[in-house]
Amino acid sequence: MATARVSLVAHVTGATTALPAKQASYTIEIFGAIAKAAVAIQDELAHAALRGRLGTTGESNVSGDSVKKLDDWGHETVVATLAASRACSLLVSEEAEAAVEFNVPGLVVCCDPVDGSSSLDVGGAVGTVFGIRPERALGSGREQIAAGYVLYGPTTLFVYTVGRGVHGFTLDREKSEFVLTHPDITVPKRGKVYAINEGNVHTWHPGQRAFIEYLKTPDKASGRPYSLRYSGAMVADVHRILHDGGIFMYPADMSDPNKPKPKLRLLYEVAPISFIAEQAGGRASTGQGPALDLIATEIHQRASILVGSTDDVARTEQFYKEGP
Ligand code: AFP
Secondary structure, eight states: OOOOOOBHHHHHHHHTTTSOHHHHHHHHHHHHHHHHHHHHHHHHHHTTTTTTOOSEEEEEOTTSOEEEHHHHHHHHHHHHHHHHHTOEEEEEETTOSSOEEOSSSOEEEEEEEEEOGGGGGGTOOEEEEEEEESSOSSEEGGGOSEEEEEEESSSEEEEEESSSOOEEEEEETTTTEEEEEEOSOOOOSSOSEEEOOGGGGGGSOHHHHHHHHHHHSOBGGGTBSOEEOOOSOHHHHHHHHHHHOOEEEEOOBOSSTTSOBOOSBIIIIIHHHHHHHHHTTOEEEOSSSBGGGOEESSTTOBOOEEEEOHHHHHHHHHHHHHOO
């Protein structure tokens, strides 16, 4: 028997029945808007070299990263579709120093429109990441009512949670519609893959260094060594981990132990990915505790993240606690 075709918006509508009515309808509209932006972004990515959309704009964003033309274009696209949804009151975007106000009642969206920019000019996989919050951008990650990411690779995948599991949808390009293909994504309890920018090893906490050494040390009984897979685009790396298990890490630079310097952004990278990981039965930590418990006090705040299989994240925390 052929299975029924379930669209993203139909699925979100079914999954948001427990939310207050207004919140549910805003959430559905926002998912529709982000899906529309994602369809446009995947098309622009596919044709970027032909449309003169590779390279940089010459500007830097608030994080000091040089802005790629596609970063800018992705931001404008998300702004336009959210504005048209009339369901988003405020957008925090990696590409805008101040939050964008839409002057309508609605929910707050925190978004990195095109994450993994270093892969753009080489045709690598990149993503869109977002979290949705009820009233304010700042506060704990546990205030999020929804989160998701879009992975632009050989196929375009939309993965989301509203606190009722994690579900994945593949873009049917002919119909410009996301269709359910990966229901109930569950992270294996333990994996065989780690993802980290190992070039930064000399800046890590000693426990972090010892953990990576542990993963690389052969031991048949515990399935070591692990394999390293790292693309430089969090969505692509985390998606692999959610699927196959293992751990993605972006620890803080601890060159000055009194001034840890994390890199990833809390509101539109760490918090949404942590919500998704927990909902998929995995774990997300800062090394000291659950990443979702972090309280954002600034919109472009940065945070560390260790995310993936519960056993692998728990073991990293143990190394942080006990050291080498
Ligand atoms: P952008 O936000 O500039 O696109 O950077 C990507 C990213 O935030 C995340 O997606 C990657 O995992 C990480 O940075 C890669 O950083 P390194 O290049 O330092 O490994």
